[in-house]
Amino acid sequence: xxxxxxxxxxxxxxxxxxxxxxxxxxxxxxxxxxxxxxxxxxxxxxxxxxxxxxxxxxxxxxxxxxxxxxxxxxxxxxxxxxxxxxxxxxxxxxxxxxxxxxxxxxxxxxxxxxxxxxxxxxxxxxxxxxxxxxxxxxxxxxxxxxxxxxxxxxxxxxxxxxxxxxxxxxxxxxxxxxxxxxxxxxxxxxxxxxxxxxxxxxxxxxxxxxxxxxxxxxxxxxxxxxxxxxxxxxxxxxxxxxxxxxxxxxxxxxxxxxxxxxxxxxxxxxxxxxxxxxxxxxxxxxxxxxxxxxxxxxxxxxxxxxxxxxxxxxxxxxxxxxxxxxxxxxxxxxxxxxxxxxxxxxxxxxxxxxxxxxxxxxxxxxxxxxxxxxxxxxxxxxxxxxxxxxxxxxxxxxxxxxxxxxxxxxxxxxxxxxxxxxxxxxxxxxxxxxxxxxxxxxxxxxxxxxxxxxxxxxxxxxxxxxxxxxxxxxxxxxxxxxxxxxxxxxxxxxxxxxxxxxxxxxx
Amino acid sequence: xxxxxxxxxxxxxxxxxxxxxxxxxxxxxxxxxxxxxxxxxxxxxxxxxxxxxxxxxxxxxxxxxxxxxxxxxxxxxxxxxxxxxxxxxxxxxxxxxxxxxxxxxxxxxxxxxxxxxxxxxxxxxxxxxxxxxxxxxxxxxxxxxxxxxxxxxxxxxxxxxxxxxxxxxxxxxxxxxxxxxxxxxxxxxxxxxxxxxxxxxxxxxxxxxxxxxxxxxxxxxxxxxxxxxxxxxxxxxxxxxxxxxxxxxxxxxxxxxxxxxxxxxxxxxxxxxxxxxxxxxxxxxxxxxxxxxxxxxxxxxxxxxxxxxx
Numbered sequence: 001x002x003x004x005x006x007x008x009x010x011x012x013x014x015x016x017x018x019x020x021x022x023x024x025x026x027x028x029x030x031x032x033x034x035x036x037x038x039x040x041x042x043x044x045x046x047x048x049x050x051x052x053x054x055x056x057x058x059x060x061x062x063x064x065x066x067x068x069x070x071x072x073x074x075x076x077x078x079x080x081x082x083x084x085x086x087x088x089x090x091x092x093x094x095x096x097x098x099x100x101x102x103x104x105x106x107x108x109x110x111x112x113x114x115x116x117x118x119x120x121x122x123x124x125x126x127x128x129x130x131x132x133x134x135x136x137x138x139x140x141x142x143x144x145x146x147x148x149x150x151x152x153x154x155x156x157x158x159x160x161x162x163x164x165x166x167x168x169x170x171x172x173x174x175x176x177x178x179x180x181x182x183x184x185x186x187x188x189x190x191x192x193x194x195x196x197x198x199x200x201x202x203x204x205x206x207x208x209x210x211x212x213x214x215x216x217x218x219x220x221x222x223x224x225x226x227x228x229x230x231x232x233x234x235x236x237x238x239x240x241x242x243x244x245x246x247x248x249x250x251x252x253x254x255x256x257x258x259x260x261x262x263x264x265x266x267x268x269x270x271x272x273x274x275x276x277x278x279x280x281x282x283x284x285x286x287x288x289x290x291x292x293x294x295x296x297x298x299x300x301x302x303x304x305x306x307x308x309x310x311x312x313x314x315x316x317x318x319x320x321x322x323x324x325x326x327x328x329x330x331x332x333x334x335x336x337x338x339x340x341x342x343x344x345x346x347x348x349x350x351x352x353x354x355x356x357x358x359x360x361x362x363x364x365x366x367x368x369x370x371x372x373x374x375x376x377x378x379x380x381x382x383x384x385x386x387x388x389x390x391x392x393x394x395x396x397x398x399x400x401x402x403x404x405x406x407x408x409x410x411x412x413x414x415x416x417x418x419x420x421x422x423x424x425x426x427x428x429x430x431x432x433x434x435x436x437x438x439x440x441x442x443x444x445x446x447x448x449x450x451x452x453x454x455x456x457x458x459x460x461x462x463x464x465x466x467x468x469x470x471x472x473x474x475x476x477x478x479x480x481x482x483x484x485x486x487x488x489x490x491x492x493x494x495x496x497x498x499x500x501x502x503x504x505x506x507x
Numbered sequence: 508x509x510x511x512x513x514x515x516x517x518x519x520x521x522x523x524x525x526x527x528x529x530x531x532x533x534x535x536x537x538x539x540x541x542x543x544x545x546x547x548x549x550x551x552x553x554x555x556x557x558x559x560x561x562x563x564x565x566x567x568x569x570x571x572x573x574x575x576x577x578x579x580x581x582x583x584x585x586x587x588x589x590x591x592x593x594x595x596x597x598x599x600x601x602x603x604x605x606x607x608x609x610x611x612x613x614x615x616x617x618x619x620x621x622x623x624x625x626x627x628x629x630x631x632x633x634x635x636x637x638x639x640x641x642x643x644x645x646x647x648x649x650x651x652x653x654x655x656x657x658x659x660x661x662x663x664x665x666x667x668x669x670x671x672x673x674x675x676x677x678x679x680x681x682x683x684x685x686x687x688x689x690x691x692x693x694x695x696x697x698x699x700x701x702x703x704x705x706x707x708x709x710x711x712x713x714x715x716x717x718x719x720x721x722x723x724x725x726x727x728x729x730x731x732x733x734x735x736x737x738x739x740x741x742x743x744x745x746x747x748x749x750x751x752x753x754x755x756x757x758x759x760x761x762x763x764x765x766x767x768x769x770x771x772x773x774x775x776x777x778x779x780x781x782x783x784x785x786x787x788x789x790x791x792x793x794x795x796x797x798x799x800x801x802x803x804x805x806x807x808x809x810x811x812x813x814x815x816x817x
Contacts, residue, residue, distance in 0.1 A: 109593075111591070111593040112593055112595060112596075114557065114589065115587065115593040115595070118555060118557060118582055118585075118587035119583070119606050119607050120578070120579035120580065120581070120607075120610060121579075121610050122579070122610065125609070129595075129597075130595060130597075133597040134595075134596070134597060
């Protein structure tokens with residue numbers, strides 16, 4: 001394991017450092033903005049206890065809102081990337097900083113306040129020499145809690161293209177890459193510990209030092225953020241996002257390379273592991289992202305409203321999806337690639353040969369088999385219940401299992417048949433046999449670029465470039481690409497470029 | 508000179524102070540004494556506007572404190588000592604003492620010089636104490652620092668609110684002596700609040716006894732002990748009266764005879780004063796009003812009252 005981590009680090013060192021930097025910058029900025037909001041607010045409310053209590057209540061309520069919900073609410077308002085992540089982090093961090101500062105300021109020994117008043121000291125002297133220094137241990141405790149929480153929560157920024165160490169955590173979960181997961185989580189934890197220790201050290205420094213440091217950090221972070229924003233603002237940026245996992249990441253890198261080959265002047269921003277379908281679709285309809293790859297089956301089952309049954313012929317399914325997306329959401333759905341990433345049933349090669357298994361129907365002959373399914377597949381009508389009826393299947397035992405584990409269970413002969421997706425790299429990894437869906441029971445899942453019609457009309461070159469993928473990439477090729485990224489841990493960008501070159505799609 | 512005119516403080520129907528009128532002379536060490544809840548601290552805090560009366564007036568040298576627009580300027584002229592010293596724990600001893608000086612805009616050098624002088628004056632070595640934090644001081648040391656902080660800007664008036672009530676008896680006695688000594692040297696008007704009658708008697712030039720928001724009696728310690736105005740004052744000082752007795756009590760106990768003595772003493776003079784006369788002239792008879800007391804009467808009286816002392 002440690003060898004794997006070391007290798008992963010050596011191959012991705014530069015990106016990891018950049019993610020660490022992003023994570024640190026995001027956390028620091030969020031903590032500083034929180035301080036700038038929460039501490040003055042607490043100071044202003046020292047003599048207004050009722051208002052102070054009210055603010056405390058509001059801050060506590062905000063903290064109970066799940067972070068994903070906050071991100072979902074923010075995307076239509078402020079888009080994706082750093083800004084919504086920053087806002088969400090600040091909203092969370094206000095509560096510990098405000099409550100501790102307020103408690104610190106309002107629980108000072110009243111005799112000391114009376115003494116300061118009795119000597120007729122100025123308001124500034126009372127605040128900066130008496131109240132804030134005496135509340136400082138509490139304020140720093142609040143800051144420490146906030147900083148640790150912000151560093152932990154900042155891993156969520158990766159969900160909405162904000163980058164940071166969460167990228168590696170998500171990548172690790174999605175591609176079953178423990179090295180990436182451990183690096184992402186480990187660095188985030190280390191960062192939190194270091195931040196906590198540093199604030200403890202700060203507690204021994206003076207208030208002036210802290211104030212000076214705050215101002216300096218704020219100026220530096222603000223400048224850096226401003227420069228980055230300004231530099232990006234001068235070029236047109238096309239944002240392409242992808243769902244969690246290795247396959248979408250390969251696809252969006254293909255899109256990027258094709259677009260830039262067609263028009264080198266465009267800047268393409270790639271946001272891999274952006275989140276679930278709902279996030280991406282919301283991002284696309286609100287114009288915060290421009291393109292993302294979506295499956296025909298998903299469009300028909302989750303995104304558009306339709307009373308019709310999902311057609312089992314891929315071409316019909318695509319046409320129906322295209323028409324409904326255009327009518328209901330003014331979106332343009334380009335022609336799909338060749339491969340199918342739909343449900344499938346799979347068995348070990350030895351069993352396939354021994355029992356002569358080629359189609360799903362052949363499974364009728366092996367009722368002694370034990371099956372393991374993804375919990376969703378086990379419940380959905382287009383999963384096991386429908387399949388069982390369509391083919392008249394019966395197994396000795398059927399259980400549900402974590403999707404990532406069921407291939408291992410199959411390979412280790414704990415079960416004999418499982419469900420899966422046609423492009424899963426484990427088919428290649430464990431040398432499994434995919435049984436043919438001869439009755440065309442499973443709905444078709446073909447990937448194709450989705451964008452707004454306005455965007456498509458304004459960017460004919462982009463449409464043209466992406467259409468070069470139409471009908472390309474077979475299921476076997478996609479399996480191989482996924483294998484390279486998920487099992488071999490090659491970089492998605494490298495894998496995508498190599499494929500495009502091999503196919504003569506780019507020079 | 509400080510003048511209270513019909514000062515009343517009401518909280519709803521409750522009267523914390525009820526029409527208190529009182530005059531404190533300049534350069535006087537004046538003690539406000541009474542049980543807790545008697546209104547003495549409320550009265551004290553009205554002098555520097557930490558509290559305000561519901562009705563009535565407080566005058567400093569004929570100017571009404573309620574008319575002052577710049578409360579901070581008023582407070583900078585008045586020193587303040589709180590229970591336990593109330594030093595700012597985040598500042599050193601030097602910084603604490605210099606708070607009123609910094610507020611008045613003194614230069615750093617002038618502040619340091621003044622703080623050093625004051626520390627020396629109360630017997631705290633500047634080298635050892637300037638840079639200490641309040642947490643490193645004993646209770647007595649902390650209150651010495653609290654006192655010189657109040658003295659630092661040479662105010663005309665110093666207010667002391669139960670300053671010694673948290674100290675051990677030895678420190679308390681030492682600090683009481685220090686306050687008397689500083690008062691003698693500086694001639695500042697000091698208004699001192701305490702609930703401890705022994706402390707009041709030990710310190711006061713004059714004292715005012717407060718009870719339930721009302722002023723009971725004002726006078727010198729001897730006047731109050733010798734001629735309490737009412738039962739409350741008499742009872743409040745009962746302990747002290749046992750410790751310190753007066754010729755009036757000797758006569759009331761039936762000693763002495765009518766006639767003329769060689770030296771006249773007031774009925775409120777103490778037995779100690781009488782004893783001092785006898786030490787100089789052991790055979791002298793003293794004249795108290797129409798009564799003459801012989802030296803033998805002193806011995807007989809003490810013999811009859813020794814039970815009470817125990």
